[in-house]
Amino acid sequence: MASTRLYTVIFVTLMAFSTAQALFEFTGILDRAYWFALGVIMVLSTIKATLVAGYFQHLVHEPRSITYLIAGALVGVLALTAGAAYSIL
Amino acid sequence: MTEHADHDHEHHLPPKSSVKRWLVTTNHKDIGVLYIITSLFFLVAGGILAMMIRAQLWTPGGTLLGGQGYNQAVTSHGLLMVFWFISPFAFGLANYLVPLQIGADDLAFPRLNAMSYWVYLFSGLLFLTSFFLGSSLAGGWTIYQPLNVPAFIPEVNQVGSLATIFALMLFVAAVTMGSVNFLTTFYRMRAEGLRVRDMPLFSVSILLTVWMMLFAFAALLAAVILLSFDHLLGSVWFSTAEGGSLLWAHLFWFFGHPEVYIVFFPALGVMAEVFQTFSGKRIVGRKWFVIAMALVAIQSFVVWMHHMFLTAINLPIKTIFMATTIGISLPFDLMVFALIYTLAKGKIRFKTPFLFSFGALLLFILGGITGVFLGAVVLDYQFRGTYWVVAHFHYVMFGGGTALIGGLYYWYPKMTGKMYDEFLGKVHFAMFFVGFNLLYFPMFVVWETPRRVFDYAAEFTMWHRLATVGAFLFAASFLVMIYNMFKSLHSGEEAPDNPWEYASAGEWAVPSPPPLENYPGVPSYAGGKLSFLTRSEAADGGTVVEQEVAGTEQTAPDGGAIAHAGAAATTPTTDYAEELALEDEHADHASIWPFAISASAFVTFLGLSGISKAYFIWPFVFATGFMVAYFGIEGGRREGFGWIHPVVMALGGAIAAGGAYLLAIDKGGLGAAIDGASVYFWLTTVGAFMGAATLTQLGFEEFNVPEPAIAEQWPFEAVSNVKLGMWMFLGSDVILFGAFIGSYIFMRVGHGWTDWHHDFIPEAHVVLPGLINTYLLLASSFAVVLALVAARQQNRRRLLGYLITTFLLGVGFLINKAVEWEHLFHLHEGAFADGWTFTTNIASSSFYITTGLHGAHVAVGLLITLYLIVRAYNGAYLGEEEADTIEHFGLYWHFVDIVWLFLFPLFYIL
Structure with missing residues (x-):
């Protein structure tokens, strides 16, 4: 297990990233550069999710096989989403 | 027999002659038998429907059944056979045999296994009940949309249709529980020295099957959950003209094609085992056979759109999926040739199990070849929607069913301790095989017959009559089987431990039927052969480990050396002996709660099938209040009363009273609310209360399942079973929520990503409520982490404090969401003068349903938090190992948090 200090730093980072995501809307960046903002916002969400999974769920300390299990599920659902979305373009 | 009865008694299990035994058992062999019998019951149900279909088709435009009756028969036959017969039949065999084959004394979670069975049974009963609720679902087993949304179902048939959808939902829940259980068992409970690749091929096939089940059925669950909300709350997922139909097809077939292999793989495993035994040869190219199966399991998730060649998907994607579909046939070719070559090299004994397995291979070859036609876009344009498809998939699916019946004969002596009648078995096969081909082959000949329609060209009549005759012969063959099984059970010859020469898997090394604990010691393959290890005192006072190798006995001083002979000695001898001693502890094998919870689910979903939108939520509010109060009562009664218990009881009372108050306001008084409640409301309420009580009892029940101290656990050595x-x-x-989010993305792409916000979403739908909820959920996740730290530090006060903080933050999340929803429901702006509700448009449907299901996960998490609080008050969860429960809850809670991290930008910012 990581230290309480590390957990606290991660928590503060998560809160800061969430605020940053909302700021894209509040400051009007989303209206001016939609696709750029979308990219950054989704990257921030991915980093947040990775931090929660890695440290709050302790994936970094578990056998890699658990990460592969979850990654397999993610790949499956991304294949579904990407394939389905592409099929109607 | 007496010895067995004594063993059973030690595990708090009544004898097998008692009905109670079958209600409370959690033993894998009992549950395997229950699965087999139940699945055969559903085979009869689906078979009767098939007979009705064939009788209707005796003449073109037959009139035995009305139009709606015929549609119901076709739909229900498909659903019952695919879901409630074939796979559960295979999993009856798997339940019985997998632990025996891999050297485990049971599945990893015996109570979950029982729950899986009972939910399966009650889901099937709910399905059958739907016939008495106006009409069962009648839009085809693929449940294509928008044909199966309320707008296209007559009013009188809607309750039964929704009951069918709920039955499917419950079935998927059972499948998911089973998948988790089997996977954990495979990876954590294999006997020492047994590598995954070396498991008997039936177990290998089941392992790959449960991997596919875990992921594929989650997509189906997502689809039926969305469909049920279209029925219950009027959301427009599948009725919207903008891609609702295509969305269903994508979700259904992402599940549906792996489902073909989910059905067929266990049959492949049976064929491999039976061919080896009755040819006396190890399967040719075993390693490549296993690799080919694994390849198919992976490829099965990238072929789904070949079921959609006649939809509006674009040509490039059709071409890609044609290529992947042709590609998936290649590993199958390898497997088929391996099976054929094994027979060619061996000396075959034509016993009943072999006949069925060989017959299955022939049927599958024909089914497989005719399926390749359908994988080609141009041919599919011609064949889609015809009897070519019907013939093809029956050859594949019931080709698999044929091998499974061979499997039943093969393992019947092991399960019952009696030999079946060989002559009757062969009579069964002859009738079965002739009947099968007489039934399905003519369908290839008159393939132009339109599928699911009971009218056809007059010149096809002779072929359809042949098929009908074949169907009745086919059905009659099962009467022979059932007679054989019953007769042999009572007067069959006693079966030895291994009645089959050359059969070598683990189950044949124990008595027929096996004792409750399966093995006479700890099974080990470390020496290259199956042996059983037991620890005992030596005459000189030292320790000896006795090693019994299948059929012979050896005794070695102090264990380790001989037990590890020929293998790397990774465990010191003394530790090994100590660990062996721990194996004396056995699981407690009796619990009534899996049955009771499943019965509650049946009543609840039966009620939900007819409940009105206005009453949908209230049974769950009241039951939640009751459950919370019950936590307080049971926690105090079992573990000692303290201040927390009356507080929790009062909280439960407040939830129920608050619910009643809000309901009264909504309906203009409590009397009016009661007067307006239908019988379905009361059924749902009773079911929800039963569920609350029985789940609480399950939570407080003592049920220890010791993990094996000596087991092969690659690649999950360092994690516990739970x-x-x-x-x-x-x-x-991940697949379930991914499918919800993927559905939203699909619909938004279909509409035009950037137009979505402008066209569908009111100005009042702003970022702030989502941001506040993000803060609340992140903070609650942090609190759970701190709770875990406190539990490991054995600090009870802090543990309680952080759990209570988690609870309050979660409640804040739900309150904030309720306030936001209430505001959006009652909007009066511009295009949304009547509010922005579930039914307004696809954006509102996707927003409410997706975030609502996430909210339901939060609510479930809060109930678990309260349970943890009640128990933590009395000192539970303190210490390194005891804190694991908090960690396991944290895994769930953080997952809910992660899902929100994507819902927030997708539904609030972008």
């Missing part, structure tokens, strides 16, 4: 099970469940949940 933690691995939790991660498996979360893997399935």
